[in-house]
Amino acid sequence: MKDHSSDETVIERLQGALISEAMPKSARQYAQHLLNRLSQPVRVSVLGARRSGKSELVNMFLGRRLMPKDSNLPTTEFVWGEHETMTVTAADGSIKEFDTIDLESLADQDVAFLKLELPAEILKRINLLEVVTNGALSEFESAVDWAVRRTDIALWCSQDFGESEQTIWSRVPDSLKDHAFLVLTKADVLSAKKVLSKHVADLESIVAEEFHSLFAVATLQAVRAHEGDRVNEAKFHASGGAALASEVLRHAERGRRADFDSAHMFLMRYRANSAETVRPHSKPRLVEDSDERAAEAASTPAPEPAPEPAPVPETPVPDMPSAPKVENVALFTEATRFLKRRGDSLCEAANSLGEGKAKPLIEKCVDAVEHLVDLFSQDESGCEASDAFIDELAEASDMMVLMQVEDGDGPAADAVTLLLQLRRDMEMQMAA
Structure with a gap:
C-alpha cells in the first residue's frame, strides 16, 4: 500500500x-x-x-x-x-x-x-x-x-x-x-x-x-x-x-x-x-x-x-494445537511480494474509480487470487501452512465472484481490500 x-x-x-x-x-x-x-x-x-x-x-x-x-x-x-x-x-x-x-x-x-x-x-x-x-x-x-x-x-x-x-x-x-x-x-x-x-x-x-x-x-x-x-x-x-x-x-x-x-x-x-x-x-x-x-x-x-x-x-x-508454522518460507515470500506489487497498482486504480472502471479492476483482483491459487497448488513441500492458506484463497475466490456479480465502485474497492487482507494474513503467518 x-x-x-x-x-x-x-x-x-x-x-x-x-x-x-x-x-x-x-x-x-x-x-x-x-x-x-x-x-x-x-x-x-x-x-x-x-x-x-x-x-x-x-x-x-x-x-x-x-x-x-x-x-x-x-x-x-x-x-x-x-x-x-x-x-x-x-x-x-x-x-x-x-x-x-x-x-x-x-x-x-x-x-x-x-x-x-x-x-x-x-x-x-x-x-x-x-x-x-x-x-x-x-x-x-x-x-x-x-x-x-x-x-x-x-x-x-x-x-x-x-x-x-x-x-x-x-x-x-x-x-x-x-x-x-x-x-x-x-x-x-x-x-x-x-x-x-x-x-x-x-x-x-x-x-x-x-x-x-x-x-x-x-x-x-x-x-x-x-x-x-x-x-x-x-x-x-x-x-x-x-x-x-x-x-x-x-x-x-x-x-x-x-x-x-x-x-x-x-x-x-x-x-x-x-x-x-x-x-x-x-x-x-x-x-x-x-x-x-x-x-x-x-x-x-x-x-x-x-x-x-x-x-x-x-x-x-x-x-494445544496452534496455527501451522510456515515451513515453505520461499513460497510465502514470493506470494507476499506479488501481492505487494499488485496491491500498489490496484490501490492506484481504486483511487481513480469512475464510470466503466470498476469491472476491469475487479477482474484484475480475480486474476490475482487465481494466480495465488495456482502458486500454492503447485507446492509439494508438505507445508501445513500452505495447505491451510489454500482454503483461505478458495473463500476469497468465492467472494470475488460475488463482487463481480454486484459490480460497481463499492465492490471494486472491497475486492482490493480483500487482496490487502490476504497479504496481511501471509505476513502475520510468516512472523508468527
Whole structure:
C-alpha cells in the first residue's frame, strides 16, 4: 500500500472527512463506523457461567491478582489509564468515581457495573469486559445478548461446555463466532482428574463449528507465573496461558489492520485527506461507550459468593494445537511480494474509480487470487501452512465472484481490500 500514513493520521483524516459537506450520508455513516472502531482498543469479552474461571483469566491478562475469586462484583470493564481509578455504577443508576481501586469497599454495596482504569500494558491494545450474572438462565441470556453487541473477540470460559452453555452460545451471531475462543479454564484440575484430554476430544467437532479454536489454561498457574518482578516464562507457557494471550493479541492486531486497510480504501475512494478538509478540534464521542454500558448494566444483579475450592497440585497443561508454522518460507515470500506489487497498482486504480472502471479492476483482483491459487497448488513441500492458506484463497475466490456479480465502485474497492487482507494474513503467518 503506498499510503504510509500513520494510524493517528488515518484517524485524523476520517475526522476531517466527517465534517466534509460534500460527503453523502451513507458514506458519512460508514466513516463514523470506521472511526468508532479505530478510536478505541479491540474489545475482548470474557463470558461463561458462574465459577467458570473468568476472574482468574482476567487476572492472567492483567498480569496481577486484581479480581478476587467468586466475589459478588458485577460486570466489570478494564481499560487503560496512567493511574488507577474506579468508576462505580449503583443499581439505582447513580455513578461515583474514585481515584484508587478498592474492591473490598464494594462488598456491601449494590453495584450494577464497574469500570477500572489501570496501567496494564495489555490494555493499550485491548479492552477487557468480564460479564457476570447471578446464574439465572434468563439473566445469563440477556447478559450474553448485551455483551456480544459490544464485543470484537469473545472468550467463553468453561470446563466442559455442556448442553446448557451450548444453548446460550447458539444465540451468538456467526460473525462473532469466527472471532471467539473456547477456553477450558482450571485445566490443571481437569488434568489431575484425568478428563482434560477427553473433554478436548469430545469438543473437537463443536469447536470446529462454533469457535475459532480451543485453549486449555491452568489459570491459577498462569496468574502465579506473573507474581514477582518478572514473568516466569516457562511456567506461563506450561499453564497454556501464553498460547492463549498470544493468539488473542494476534487476532486483535489482524482485525485492527483490516480496519485500517478499509479506512485507507475509504479515504482513497472519497478523496478525503487531511490537506483538503478541516480537522475537528475534539475527539468524537464513541457510539458504544462506557456510560452506555453502565446504564444498560444497571439492572444486572451480581452473583453470590461461592465457597473456596480445595487447592489442587499444579499440573502441566498439554500444548494445544496452534496455527501451522510456515515451513515453505520461499513460497510465502514470493506470494507476499506479488501481492505487494499488485496491491500498489490496484490501490492506484481504486483511487481513480469512475464510470466503466470498476469491472476491469475487479477482474484484475480475480486474476490475482487465481494466480495465488495456482502458486500454492503447485507446492509439494508438505507445508501445513500452505495447505491451510489454500482454503483461505478458495473463500476469497468465492467472494470475488460475488463482487463481480454486484459490480460497481463499492465492490471494486472491497475486492482490493480483500487482496490487502490476504497479504496481511501471509505476513502475520510468516512472523508468527
